[in-house]
Amino acid sequence: MNRPGIGTLLRVALALTLTGCGMNSPKPxxxxxxxxxxxxxxxTSSRILDIIAVxxxxxxxxxxxxxxxxxxxxxxxxxxHPWSITGSSDEELGKAMRRLKSELPGEGWEIVQYGPNSxxxxxxxxxxxxxxxKLGLNVELWEQSEGEDGKPKLIxxxxxxxxxxxxxxEVDYS
Numbered sequence: 001m002n003r004p005g006i007g008t009l010l011r012v013a014l015a016l017t018l019t020g021c022g023m024n025s026p027k028p029x030x031x032x033x034x035x036x037x038x039x040x041x042x043x044t045s046s047r048i049l050d051i052i053a054v055x056x057x058x059x060x061x062x063x064x065x066x067x068x069x070x071x072x073x074x075x076x077x078x079x080x081h082p083w084s085i086t087g088s089s090d091e092e093l094g095k096a097m098r099r100l101k102s103e104l105p106g107e108g109w110e111i112v113q114y115g116p117n118s119x120x121x122x123x124x125x126x127x128x129x130x131x132x133x134k135l136g137l138n139v140e141l142w143e144q145s146e147g148e149d150g151k152p153k154l155i156x157x158x159x160x161x162x163x164x165x166x167x168x169x170e171v172d173y174s
Contacts, residue, residue, distance in 0.1 A: 027162065028068070028076055028161075028162050028163050028164040029134050029161040029162060029163055030163060030164070031163065031164045031165070031166050032163045032164075032165075032166075033165070033166055033169060034065055034077060034079070034165060034169065034171060034172075037077075037079040037160050037163055038062075038063040038065070038079050038081075040079075040133065040135065040160070041063045041079045041080070041081040041135065041158045041159075041160060042062065042063060042081065044081075044130075044133065044135055044137075044158050045081050045083060045156065045158050047107070048100070048137065048139075048156060048158070049085065051096075051099055051100055051103050051104070052085060052096040052099065052100065052154060053096065053099065054085055054087045054088075054092060054093065054096050054154075056085045056086040056087045056088065056153075057085065057086045058083060058084070058085045059082075059083045059084045059085075060083075061081075061082060061083060062081070063079050063080065063081040063158075064079070064080055064081070064082075065077050065078070065079055065080075065171060065172065065173055066078050066080060066173055067173055068162035069162075071162065073171075073173065074171070075164050075165040075169075075171060076162055076163070076164055076165075076171075077162070077163060077165060077171045077173070078159060078160055078161070078162050078163070079159070079160040080157065080158070080159045080160070081157070081158040081159075082155075082156070082157045082158075083156050084153045084154060084155045084156060085153060085154050085156070086149075086151045086152070086153045087151075087152050087153065087154070088152075089144070089152060090141070090143045090144055090152045092152075093141050093143075093152050093153070093154055094124070094141060096154060097124055097126060097139065097141050097154070100126055100128075100139060101114050101126060104128050104137075107130075108130050108131075108132055108133070109128040109129065109130050109137065110128060110129045110130075110131070111126065111127075111128050112127045112128055112129050113125065113126070113127040114126045114127075117140070121143075123140050123141060123142065123143075124140070124141040125138065125139070125140045125141075126138070126139045126140075127139075134160060134161035135158060135159065135160055135161070136158070136159045136160075137156070137157070137158055137159075138156075138157045138159075139154055139155065139156050139157075140154070140155045141154055142154070142155060
């Protein structure tokens with residue numbers, strides 16, 4: 001199977017139009033320090049991992065910072081945290097997806113979309129929005145295949161709303 005790379009996934013996550021978070025707007029949701037938003041994304045990812053409750057290899061990339069879509073570089077930024085977890089079987093990860101769908105609303109998340117996406121593989125996908133935290137979530141179940149390492153995995157993307165850095169803080173988009 002031909003799977004998109006992490007760069008493609010990040011573009012998809014950054015382009016998500018999620019309710020309540022202003023994710024697709026260069027208008028900032030407020031002023032916050034970059035490190036605070038990164039910390040919120042990491043804590044959210046950690047909680048998502050707890051709900052997934054699968055023992056498997058978790059990828060290591062930490063949160064990154066990018067310019068808000070449609071904004072000029074400067075003080076406006078969005079934080080994204082892509083990661084993945086490899087499971088032992090498609091069935092195990094399917095159960096994890098159903099747990100996410102079931103448990104996230106009790107933690108303030110609104111499930112925006114759940115079901116097969118429009119890709120050729122009709123990948124099971126969950127998209128959710130946390131209006132209070134100003135975070136969006138996208139999770140895809142990549143079933144066992146002959147591509148890459150062949151192991152099934154969940155691809156997780158946590159993304160923040162657009163924020164303005166405080167006066168005197170320079171945003172590093174690298």
